[in-house]
Amino acid sequence: MTDVARIRSARFREQRESDWLALETLVQKAERGAAAKLSFKEARDLSRLYRSTATSLSVARDISMDKALLAYLEALVARAYIAVYAPQESLAGVVTRFFASSAPQAMRRSWVGVLLGFVAMALGGIIAYALFMQDESWFYTFMPMEMAGGRHPGASTESLREVIFDNGEGAIGGLSFFAAFLFSHNTRIAIFAFSLGIFACVPSFFLTLYQGLTLGAFYALHDSRDLGYEVFGWLSIHGVTELSAIIIASGGGFMLGLAFLFPGEMRRRDAIRAASKDAMKLALIAAIMLFVAGLLEGFGRQLVQDTEMRLVIGWGIGALWAGWFLLAGWERR
Amino acid sequence: MAHARTPAEAAKLEGAGRRYSILTPPEGVPIRFEIATLIARFGAQIADILITAIGALALTLVIALLPFGIGFQAAGIVFSLLMLFMRAPYYIMAELFWNGRTLGKRLTGLRVLSADGRGLTTHGIVARNIMKEVEVFFPGTMLLSAGELGTFWTAILLLWIAILLFVPLTNKKRQRIGDILANTYVARQPKTLLLPDLAKVSPEEEFVFSASHLEHYGRFELQTLETLLRANPLDKPVKTEMRATLIEVATQIRKKIGFDDSVPDARVLAFLHAFYTAQRAYLEQKQLFGDVRDDKHHQEGTGKARPDNS
Numbered sequence: 001m002t003d004v005a006r007i008r009s010a011r012f013r014e015q016r017e018s019d020w021l022a023l024e025t026l027v028q029k030a031e032r033g034a035a036a037k038l039s040f041k042e043a044r045d046l047s048r049l050y051r052s053t054a055t056s057l058s059v060a061r062d063i064s065m066d067k068a069l070l071a072y073l074e075a076l077v078a079r080a081y082i083a084v085y086a087p088q089e090s091l092a093g094v095v096t097r098f099f100a101s102s103a104p105q106a107m108r109r110s111w112v113g114v115l116l117g118f119v120a121m122a123l124g125g126i127i128a129y130a131l132f133m134q135d136e137s138w139f140y141t142f143m144p145m146e147m148a149g150g151r152h153p154g155a156s157t158e159s160l161r162e163v164i165f166d167n168g169e170g171a172i173g174g175l176s177f178f179a180a181f182l183f184s185h186n187t188r189i190a191i192f193a194f195s196l197g198i199f200a201c202v203p204s205f206f207l208t209l210y211q212g213l214t215l216g217a218f219y220a221l222h223d224s225r226d227l228g229y230e231v232f233g234w235l236s237i238h239g240v241t242e243l244s245a246i247i248i249a250s251g252g253g254f255m256l257g258l259a260f261l262f263p264g265e266m267r268r269r270d271a272i273r274a275a276s277k278d279a280m281k282l283a284l285i286a287a288i289m290l291f292v293a294g295l296l297e298g299f300g301r302q303l304v305q306d307t308e309m310r311l312v313i314g315w316g317i318g319a320l321w322a323g324w325f326l327l328a329g330w331e332r333r
Numbered sequence: 334m335a336h337a338r339t340p341a342e343a344a345k346l347e348g349a350g351r352r353y354s355i356l357t358p359p360e361g362v363p364i365r366f367e368i369a370t371l372i373a374r375f376g377a378q379i380a381d382i383l384i385t386a387i388g389a390l391a392l393t394l395v396i397a398l399l400p401f402g403i404g405f406q407a408a409g410i411v412f413s414l415l416m417l418f419m420r421a422p423y424y425i426m427a428e429l430f431w432n433g434r435t436l437g438k439r440l441t442g443l444r445v446l447s448a449d450g451r452g453l454t455t456h457g458i459v460a461r462n463i464m465k466e467v468e469v470f471f472p473g474t475m476l477l478s479a480g481e482l483g484t485f486w487t488a489i490l491l492l493w494i495a496i497l498l499f500v501p502l503t504n505k506k507r508q509r510i511g512d513i514l515a516n517t518y519v520a521r522q523p524k525t526l527l528l529p530d531l532a533k534v535s536p537e538e539e540f541v542f543s544a545s546h547l548e549h550y551g552r553f554e555l556q557t558l559e560t561l562l563r564a565n566p567l568d569k570p571v572k573t574e575m576r577a578t579l580i581e582v583a584t585q586i587r588k589k590i591g592f593d594d595s596v597p598d599a600r601v602l603a604f605l606h607a608f609y610t611a612q613r614a615y616l617e618q619k620q621l622f623g624d625v626r627d628d629k630h631h632q633e634g635t636g637k638a639r640p641d642n643s
Contacts, residue, residue, distance in 0.1 A: 007614045008621075010532045017527075024525055031432075054362040063621060065613050067556040068528040068563065075523035078364045082444070085358065085452030086432040094429070094455055195467040269513070276514045280460045287421075 009064035016056050020073070023049035023080055030083040050080040098284070101329035106281035108325065113254035113282070117193075117247040120205050124212020125219070132220035142217040157225040164227065164234045165305055186211070186242060187290055190249040194283050197253020198272065200261055204253035211246055215239075233307035236314030238296035244321060245289035252282030289321065354506055354518065358450045366520035368507055369443045374519055378469065380437030385423055389415040420470065424462040429455060434522075442522045448506065449516055457515035464511025468497050531562055532610045539600070540607040546590040547615040551626035555616060558582075558609050567606055579605065 026046045030038055038046065057073040064070060107114070131138040136153040143152070189211050196203035215235075222231035259275035260268060296317070304310050352368040393412040427435040433445035433453050445461070447453045472494045479487050501507045506518040561582065565575055576598075583601045586592070586608060596604045616626060625631075 007532045007610065007617070009613070009617055010530050013530055020527070024527075051360060054358075054360045057364075058362045063617055065552055065555055065616055065620075066530065066532070067559055069530065072525055072527045074365060075525040077362065078366060078523040079525060081356075081358050081360075081364055082432060082446070085447075087429055087453050087455060087458075089429055089455055091426065091430075191467060191471060195464070273514060273516060276460055277456055280456065280463055280514075283463050284459070 009060070009066060009069075012056075012059065012063065013066075013069060016052075019049055020053055020056070020076060023053050024076055027076070027079045027083050030086070031079070046080070047084055050077070050084045053077055053080060098281070099324075099328075101331075103281050103285055104325050104327075104329040106278040107248070107285065110251055110255050110278050110282055113258065113279075114248060114251035116201070116254045117204070117208050117250035120208035120250065121212035121215070121243065121247055124209040124214075125216035126212075128213040128216025129220045129223075132217050133224070136221075136224070139217045139221055142213040153221060157227065160222060160225060160227055161230070164222075164230050186246060190246045190286055190290060193246060193250035194253045194279070194286065197250065197255070197257040197279075198260055199257065201254050201257030204250045204257060208246065208250040211243070215243070230307050233310035233314075234301065237301050237304065237310040238293045238314065240314045240318035241289050241296060241321065242293035244318065245286040245293060248282050248289065249286035252279035252286070255279045255282070292317070352505065352507070354448075354520065356446065356448070356450050366446060366523070368505075369519040369521055371501060371507060373441050373443055373521075374507075377435070377437040377441040377443050380440050381424070381435050382437075384436050385416065385419050388423075389419055421462055421466060424465065425459055428453070428458045428462070433458075433517075438519075443519050444522050445517050446520050447516065448508075448518050453517065457517050460515035461511035461517055464509070464514060468509055468511060472497065528563060529566075531559060531606065532613055540592075540594070540596075540604055540611075542590075542592070542608065542611040544615070546592055547612055549590050549629060550612060550616075551628040551631050552616060553628035555609070555612055558605065558612075562605060562609055565602060567602060571602055576601075
């Protein structure tokens with residue numbers, strides 16, 4: 001076989017082929033995933049063979065004209081690269097890190113966005129309350145009718161009281177309430193306030209303001225019938241968590257929008273990408289809080305009929321959230 | 334340049350329908366990945382939706398068979414809740430623990446890659462799948478209830494969906510908004526197939542080529558011949574329908590390179606293999622010394638290397 005000796009690239013292949021095949025076997029095993037974990041020796045071989053095969057590819061690109069060989073090496077190095085740089089995470093590790101440190105840290109770093117969200121909602125509430133007290137017909141402007149559920153300035157005080165102390169239809173009723181909550185208007189507001197924030201904060205601001213307007217008008221209606229304290233309890237049991245979730249979601253939107261408006265030294269795309277690290281955590285926190293708020297609205301509000309208890313539960317859970325955000329995840333120096 | 338001057342350029346133009354991205358890992362050897370088409374990604378998404386729906390349905394059945402005695406209506410609610418709660422965690426966990434592959438992506442041969450040449454990060458996977466809720470599922474479920482929305486909101490929804498579908502077309506890696514935020518993209522899973530070395534199975538030196546014979550062709554012609562020879566291995570009898578083609582090719586080559594010895598029809602394949610081996614050795618040798626010949630239109634002796642390589 002004198003020809004084989006004459007062709008450098010064929011010699012090159014002969015010397016290295018066994019390494020490539022060994023790498024291919026290891027990569028296949030790694031790709032099968034957690035079921036077939038690599039041993040220490042195999043993991044070490046994987047990274048060693050990956051590096052040597054990457055070098056082979058680099059050399060082959062220069063010295064070989066064998067199209068099939070180049071395609072093979074290219075695909076093999078690509079698959080090995082994916083296997084070598086696979087994320088090394090465990091579920092417990094990811095979840096623990098999120099709750100113990102990264103989520104509260106992201107909240108504290110994003111205080112500007114959360115503050116803006118809070119200001120927008122408070123502003124909406126105050127405006128709607130003040131306008132309602134001047135003229136009750138403003139209620140129809142602020143409140144979508146499908147949400148009001150028969151509660152409007154024309155309704156009697158008695159019917160308003162009935163809704164506040166309605167004890168539902170047991171567990172199945174609670175479940176459907178819970179489901180309705182999650183697919184509801186307010187969840188949509190949270191999703192939009194987060195995801196549209198990237199358009200220079202404007203949509204987040206108006207959505208949160210709008211949420212404040214409905215809240216303010218709703219409260220003002222009951223307050224004008226001397227049901228202010230009762231409706232405050234009715235809203236508090238889930239609303240503390242739910243409205244905080246909307247504020248946090250819009251806070252995430254504000255952080256994205258601020259990165260878009262003021263990218264600083266970075267390119268706009270990079271600035272938004274950097275801001276999304278915290279914003280995504282705010283979105284996850286908001287999702288968790290909406291879930292809890294859904295449980296509270298679906299089950300808690302019907303089971304607890306006493307206004308004081310509703311206040312205690314609502315604000316107690318609110319204090320737990322605040323404690324998580326403010327106290328967890330500080331690094332010791 | 335819609336106009337191809339040489340066969341090699343024509344082949345390049347033809348291959349331009351596929352999109353590639355070059356990714357440079359820390360080892361510094363650039364790797365090429367083929368970017369997934371939007372149709373393939375749509376298929377993977379449909380498969381994933383079916384898989385989660387079947388999973389949620391199975392769980393609902395289990396819950397319904399448990400002795401709680403829940404009714405038909407409650408089962409419907411349980412199903413829709415399960416769909417909601419399984420969705421994002423399924424995509425995130427599948428991509429995190431199976432390294433960028435959900436079951437739907439496995440079926441369609443796709444995978445998520447990090448665009449910066451490092452591994453996928455947890456943040457990247459979470460970000461692209463949270464945005465998937467906003468980009469895919471939210472407008473999708475809205476569309477299902479579009480009848481109740483009214484004309485104005487339906488128009489807004491359709492505009493929203495059109496923008497979302499348009500975004501991947503505006504960038505090279507076909508990234509949707511979630512991919513851009515997470516700095517990821519979807520590529521095709523590379524397939525590895527090691528074919529035998531053609532130069533290795535070359536026969537005894539029945540045909541001898543001189544340098545003047547090997548001056549004429551370049552890499553493109555060599556690799557075209559390689560494709561032909563891989564379809565006709567030496568150790569198998571020549572297929573009857575291929576015989577005429579092989580004889581024609583051999584005649585053309587002999588004419589072009591001025592190879593005067595006669596080649597009997599029975600030895601045509603042996604001749605082509607021998608020529609391939611000799612030509613490859615010659616071109617590789619030339620390339621080592623900086624004389625890169627892309628195709629037969631290379632300029633004699635000047636070593637007209639590709640401009641980016643000089």
